[in-house]
Amino acid sequence: MSRTRQQNVTAAQWSSNGGALGAADLTVPGASNFGDNVFSVAVQKARLPKHIFKALQESLAAGEPLDASLADSVAQAMREWAMEKGATHYTHWFQPLTNLTAEKHDGFFEPVGDGTALAEFSGKELIQGEPDASSFPSGGIRATFEARGYTAWDPTSPAFILENPNGALLCIPTAFVSWTGEALDAKIPLLRSMDALSNEAIKALKLLGDETATRVFTTVGPEQEYFLVDEQYYFERPDLYTTGRSLFGAKPPKGQELDEHYFGSIPERVLSYMLEVEEELSKLGVPIKTRHNEVAPGQYELAPLFENSNISSDHQQLTMQILQNVARRYGMVCLLHEKPFAGLNGSGKHNNWSMGTDTKVNLLNPGDTPEANAQFLFFASAVIKAVNKHQALLRASVANIGQDHRLGANEAPPAIISIFLGAELQTAFEKIATGKGTVPKKSFLGLGTNMLPQLPKDGGDRNRTSPFAFTGNRFEFRAVGSSMSLGFVNTVLNTITAEAISELSGQLAKELKASKGDVFAAVSAVVKTVWEEDGHIVFDGDGYSEAWHKEAEKRGLLNLPTTPDALPWIVNKQTVDTFKKFKVLSKRELESRYEVFVEQYSSKANIEAETAASMARTMILPAALRHAELLDDGGDSPAIEKLKEELDGLITELVEAIFALEKANDHDGPDGGVKHAAYMRDVVLAAANDVRVAADKLEKVVADDLWPIPKYSEMLFIK
Numbered sequence: 244m245s246r247t248r249q250q251n252v253t254a255a256q257w258s259s260n261g262g263a264l265g266a267a268d269l270t271v272p273g274a275s276n277f278g279d280n281v282f283s284v285a286v287q288k289a290r291l292p293k294h295i296f297k298a299l300q301e302s303l304a305a306g307e308p309l310d311a312s313l314a315d316s317v318a319q320a321m322r323e324w325a326m327e328k329g330a331t332h333y334t335h336w337f338q339p340l341t342n343l344t345a346e347k348h349d350g351f352f353e354p355v356g357d358g359t360a361l362a363e364f365s366g367k368e369l370i371q372g373e374p375d376a377s378s379f380p381s382g383g384i385r386a387t388f389e390a391r392g393y394t395a396w397d398p399t400s401p402a403f404i405l406e407n408p409n410g411a412l413l414c415i416p417t418a419f420v421s422w423t424g425e426a427l428d429a430k431i432p433l434l435r436s437m438d439a440l441s442n443e444a445i446k447a448l449k450l451l452g453d454e455t456a457t458r459v460f461t462t463v464g465p466e467q468e469y470f471l472v473d474e475q476y477y478f479e480r481p482d483l484y485t486t487g488r489s490l491f492g493a494k495p496p497k498g499q500e501l502d503e504h505y506f507g508s509i510p511e512r513v514l515s516y517m518l519e520v521e522e523e524l525s526k527l528g529v530p531i532k533t534r535h536n537e538v539a540p541g542q543y544e545l546a547p548l549f550e551n552s553n554i555s556s557d558h559q560q561l562t563m564q565i566l567q568n569v570a571r572r573y574g575m576v577c578l579l580h581e582k583p584f585a586g587l588n589g590s591g592k593h594n595n596w597s598m599g600t601d602t603k604v605n606l607l608n609p610g611d612t613p614e615a616n617a618q619f620l621f622f623a624s625a626v627i628k629a630v631n632k633h634q635a636l637l638r639a640s641v642a643n644i645g646q647d648h649r650l651g652a653n654e655a656p657p658a659i660i661s662i663f664l665g666a667e668l669q670t671a672f673e674k675i676a677t678g679k680g681t682v683p684k685k686s687f688l689g690l691g692t693n694m695l696p697q698l699p700k701d702g703g704d705r706n707r708t709s710p711f712a713f714t715g716n717r718f719e720f721r722a723v724g725s726s727m728s729l730g731f732v733n734t735v736l737n738t739i740t741a742e743a744i745s746e747l748s749g750q751l752a753k754e755l756k757a758s759k760g761d762v763f764a765a766v767s768a769v770v771k772t773v774w775e776e777d778g779h780i781v782f783d784g785d786g787y788s789e790a791w792h793k794e795a796e797k798r799g800l801l802n803l804p805t806t807p808d809a810l811p812w813i814v815n816k817q818t819v820d821t822f823k824k825f826k827v828l829s830k831r832e833l834e835s836r837y838e839v840f841v842e843q844y845s846s847k848a849n850i851e852a853e854t855a856a857s858m859a860r861t862m863i864l865p866a867a868l869r870h871a872e873l874l875d876d877g878g879d880s881p882a883i884e885k886l887k888e889e890l891d892g893l894i895t896e897l898v899e900a901i902f903a904l905e906k907a908n909d910h911d912g913p914d915g916g917v918k919h920a921a922y923m924r925d926v927v928l929a930a931a932n933d934v935r936v937a938a939d940k941l942e943k944v945v946a947d948d949l950w951p952i953p954k955y956s957e958m959l960f961i962k
């Protein structure tokens with residue numbers, strides 16, 4: 244028998260005695276556990292024979308394949324280190340196209356025949372694994388009977404140990420490929436795209452006069468937003484535990500309108516949780532830097548320092564996993580869905596992206612005088628060009644069913660991709676392109692009293708409605724959703740930028756001849772072309788306004804509000820050509836991703852619709868009928884009659900909506916693919932929403948003790 248809501252409210256009262264406090268002792272000055280569970284360069288140096296360590300580092304720095312003869316030594320050192328830390332098993336840890344990670348554990352110990360067992364781990368086992376590939380999403384690349392797939396060690400992302408109260412596990416980051424050689428994961432294309440961008444950027448840097456850089460890395464610092472709800476409530480809501488979001492819930496009397504949660508003092512239980520999350524991530528070498536309350540009540544954020552995109556992507560997967568695991572130790576559940584609660588801020592994963600050389604130069608750092616910084620202007624122009632040409636693909640790269648609720652409201656950017664540069668940069672570009680305008684001088688903000696310091700004023704404001712905003716020394720792709728892997732979206736960003744750098748380098752080489760080697764004059768000509776051809780993607784106003792929607796249409800920018808609108812751009816000819824040219828994803832690999840994403844949308848829509856129908860019929864409708872009995876017991880005074888009539892109308896609305904939804908659920912709709920996804924959106928999800936509308940009205944009239952599921956106020960405010 245389920246508990247009543249009132250009992251849950253009592254159960255959700257948390258005290259620190261119930262939590263897992265007291266694990267960390269970081270109070271000793273200078274104590275740090277950073278990287279303790281990582282087979283880091285420092286650990287490798289201490290444990291590998293000198294010549295092996297040197298050879299390993301050299302091939303990693305050059306981005307060259309590893310000599311197989313090194314693998315046995317590395318494997319042995321890795322196993323010994325892991326076993327000292329309590330590991331009994333290892334796994335090839337990989338990232339299939341689910342936005343999650345996958346792992347199959349193998350023990351180190353093997354019997355030797357005399358009744359004892361010896362720990363073994365060979366170079367071959369380190370380098371290659373062979374999981375059954377047929378049950379991972381492959382978008383038609385692998386049929387069910389075609390099972391073979393391989394995992395391949397990624398030596399550029401260090402191995403690490405995951406701890407469990409009863410043991411530990413050595414995790415080896417790997418790539419996942421089909422027997423026919425196609426990438427089945429998020430990592431391989433990301434690594435390929437980093438190579439492509441590095442090659443093009445190095446060529447461009449040579450033209451710009453930099454002969455010292457040998458490799459360019461893309462970097463990412465992702466901001467992870469999430470919600471925490473008490474687990475008592477979570478498990479009372481089938482919608483939360485099967486779909487990740489609330490499919491029902493009337494607007495509460497108090498939402499986020501008082502603006503008091505954002506950056507507010509962090510509730511004690513939540514801060515305890517955050518400290519433990521950070522302690523675990525620190526052991527794994529994830530450089531978490533920031534934590535705070537986010538805008539919606541019950542919403543929080545953590546963000547690491549930026550890292551090379553591949554490592555950042557692996558670390559981001561770990562972050563999502565640790566956030567979810569640790570929450571349970573505090574009696575809470577962490578929601579990573581993009582829109583768990585209608586009407587409140589959703590959750591993004593703002594992707595702070597830049598490019599940097601192995602000589603430690605950030606190519607997107609404008610310096611004090613951006614208008615005179617040829618290198619910055621060149622690379623920023625490439626980004627503008629890339630984002631404009633592939634705006635629809637970028638939109639598609641952040642498409643999923645949760646995003647359809649998040650984008651375009653409550654501080655999440657709209658579905659129209661545009662770039663925000665800020666006043667200083669925008670005038671710098673305009674000035675170079677048109678000769679007009681004055682770049683604002685650096686200034687200070689006086690605070691009206693000498694007691695307070697003067698603050699340097701930034702070159703541009705921030706813009707929360709911009710999907711792609713310049714923020715000082717990087718671009719922040721704000722449209723990325725909170726549940727997403729960083730893999731695909733950064734693969735897209737890197738590849739389209741590689742293409743733009745390549746094209747602009749072609750122009751730059753010609754301009755350099757014309758300007759007789761005057762780099763600034765040549766770059767200015769490139770900037771002028773980009774500003775004229777692609778400048779219309781730049782917009783600094785309110786991305787939500789009706790005026791912008793009209794203006795964007797006039798500028799020819801695409802508005803792709805939902806996932807089925809956006810996904811076809813993954814297999815558009817322009818995308819296929821670009822990805823083929825830079826050898827990041829073949830047509831077949833793009834098609835497989837497209838099919839996987841379309842199917843995920845339709846399957847999730849189906850799960851939402853069936854959950855909504857079942858909750859409405861078996862939980863909400865019975866509550867409404869019980870309330871009707873209550874009114875029946877109340878006699879037949881005019882007041883009661885009025886209430887009965889009102890309730891009757893609402894019950895009729897609910898019943899009709901349920902029948903319509905059940906009918907939609909029973910109907911298959913058009914055959915597979917994106918047509919089916921559009922049917923799910925237009926018919927099935929629309930029917931589920933009608934059920935919600937009726938149910939939410941009932942929530943406001945049915946007796947509180949009869950209402951079967953936790954209400955928004957409880958989930959958001961009882962901490």
Ligand SMILES: NC(=O)CC[C@H](N)C(=O)O
Pocket residue numbers: 468537538588589590591592649653654655656707721
């Ligand atoms: N403060 C913020 O930056 C809000 C961002 C918002 N939560 C989003 O969905 O992107």
